[in-house]
Each structure stands twice: as C-alpha cells, then as structure tokens.
Amino acid sequence: MSTPATLGDEATSSDTSTRHRLALLGIVLTITSIAAIPVGVLWPEPESGGDLYAYSDIEPIRAFWWGLLTFGSAMLVLNVPLQALVTMALVRRRGSVWATVGAAMMWIGTGLYAAGASAWAAAYYFPTDPSVDPSAGRAVFDAIEADAAHVFATLIPGSLLVAIGTVVQVVGLFRAKAVPMWIPIFALMVVPTFIVPGNGWIGIVTAAPMAAASIGLAYYAWRRA
Numbered sequence: 033m034s035t036p037a038t039l040g041d042e043a044t045s046s047d048t049s050t051r052h053r054l055a056l057l058g059i060v061l062t063i064t065s066i067a068a069i070p071v072g073v074l075w076p077e078p079e080s081g082g083d084l085y086a087y088s089d090i091e092p093i094r095a096f097w098w099g100l101l102t103f104g105s106a107m108l109v110l111n112v113p114l115q116a117l118v119t120m121a122l123v124r125r126r127g128s129v130w131a132t133v134g135a136a137m138m139w140i141g142t143g144l145y146a147a148g149a150s151a152w153a154a155a156y157y158f159p160t161d162p163s164v165d166p167s168a169g170r171a172v173f174d175a176i177e178a179d180a181a182h183v184f185a186t187l188i189p190g191s192l193l194v195a196i197g198t199v200v201q202v203v204g205l206f207r208a209k210a211v212p213m214w215i216p217i218f219a220l221m222v223v224p225t226f227i228v229p230g231n232g233w234i235g236i237v238t239a240a241p242m243a244a245a246s247i248g249l250a251y252y253a254w255r256r257a
Contacts, residue, residue: 126208148186
C-alpha cells in the first residue's frame with residue numbers, strides 16, 4: 033500500500049519528468065523557429081515576378097533551391113506541430129476546444145504543405161541537371177507552368193490550413209489568458225504573410241514576431257509545468 037510520502041514522491045517525479053519533456057520541446061521549437069527565418073530571407077525571386085520559376089531562374093541555383101525547400105519543409109514539420117502541441121498544453125480548460133481544433137488543422141496543413149514543397153523542389157531540380165538537354169529541361173518547366181494547379185495542389189491548402197489553425201488556436205489563447213497578450217498577437221502575424229511578401233528582408237517583418245511567439249509559448253508551457 034502506498035504511503036502519502038510515496039504518492040508525493042511519485043507526483044514530484046511526474047512533474048519533473050513533464051517539465052523536462054516540455055523543456056526538450058521548447059528547445060526544438062526555439063531552434064526551428066529561429067532557423068526558419070533565413071529561409072524567407074534567402075528565398076529566390078522569380079525573374080517574372082510571379083509564383084512560378086523559369087528554367088533560367090533555377091538552373092544556376094538548382095542545388096541551393098532543393099536544399100532551401102527541403103530544409104524549410106523539415107523546419108515546418110518540426111515547428112508547427114510542436115507549436116500546436118504546446119498551445120494545447122497551455123490551454124486546458126477555457127478555450128481548449130479552440131486549441132484542439134486549431135491543432136488538428138495545423139497538423140493536417142503541415143503534412144499537405146511539406147508534401148507539396150518536397151514535390152516542388154524535385155520538379156525543378158531534376159530538369160536542370162547538367163546531364164539533361166536544356167531544351168528538354170525547358171519543356172518540363174513549360175509543362176509545369178501549363179499545369180500550375182498540380183504544383184500548388186497541396187501547397188496552398190496546406191498553408192491556408194496552418195494559417196487558419198493558428199488563428200483558431202490564438203482564439204483559444206485569448207480565451208484562456210494562459211500567456212501574455214503579446215504572444216497570440218505576434219502569432220497572428222501569420223495572416224499578413226498572405227499579403228506581405230514572405231521572401232527577402234521584408235519577410236523578417238512577419239517571420240521574427242512569429243518566431244518570438246513560438247519561443248514564448250514554449251517558455252510559458254515549461255514554466256507552467
């Protein structure tokens with residue numbers, strides 16, 4: 033039969049274990065939040081100014097292009113689900129439904145976006161290989177441009193789900209009042225990313241506050257534990 037002292041020791045051990053786990057999640061969330069900022073800064077601008085790239089845009093930077101999209105997708109897969117999970121840990125009563133629904137949307141959106149980004153990276157990487165005839169490579173780019181719907185079939189819905197899910201979780205944070213108000217306000221900077229260009233130095237205007245919000249969520253979840 034457990035004594036009160038034993039039960040107390042077990043509770044303390046459980047609290048310590050939870051704190052350590054949240055600390056680990058917070059470290060990963062902090063690293064991925066900061067690491068994602070350079071992706072936007074280094075994102076290449078198409079010569080045409082649109083969303084699709086020409087053969088001449090990618091051919092000189094094919095390795096950089098593939099690496100940037102792959103790295104960005106990896107950071108997204110690590111960061112967004114952890115942010116959603118940490119928010120659920122903070123919002124347990126008032127606003128918990130909002131936090132849970134938002135998390136589900138963010139998880140699904142992350143999967144869709146990462147799948148689309150990986151396909152996009154490969155679609156432009158292989159036709160620009162030096163061993164491929166340039167005319168054949170340009171033909172692939174022309175085919176992609178003619179069927180852009182398949183290029184963005186998961187990218188756009190995925191990014192929308194992540195953004196909407198973040199907004200839904202922000203409602204939960206506002207209702208729960210679990211963190212200082214600057215954190216959900218900074219998290220809402222995901223909305224202007226659909227209006228303000230996310231690449232180049234101007235992208236820091238939206239990326240830096242979102243990174244700060246993620247780090248803030250991780251810190252308060254750890255401190256609460």
